[in-house]
Amino acid sequence: MANKINFKTGLLYLYWLMSGADGQKNFDPEDPEWRTMRLMREHEEISDRDFDNFINTDLGTPDEQLEKVVGSLKNATHMQKVRALAWMDLVMIADGNIHTNEHELYTKVRQRFNLEEDEIKKDRLSLPSL
Secondary structure, rough: OHHHHHHHHHHHHHHOOOOOOOOOOOOOOOOOHHHHHHHHHHOOOHHHHHHHHHHOOOOOHHHHHHHHHHHHHEEEEEEEHHHHHHHHHHHHHOOOOOOHHHHHHHHHHHHHHHOOOHHHHHHOOOOOOO
């Protein structure tokens, strides 16, 4: 169970990092990145309570958040890491415009976990999308 909680926390941190990477965090329920996060929460069974607890913590700076992602996914399985990056990829492309900072963040996280782009793209195809 601890891995599942860590995996879910990692997903939320990755969403938070990616949604703000372009400098425009949007809390509009119609925003494509926000809608993708809602799909992620539903698909990965992240409750409103878990999300609220996450939002109401001190998330720290983006660098601190990245270290928390690495820490929270450290003990995740290889496939959970692939899944986390697949969601990150969906958030990155949700609005149809891949910002340079979004792509750099995605690449940095992918390299930190030593994941191949092909396996992430393949897993992304199994996820719900807008």
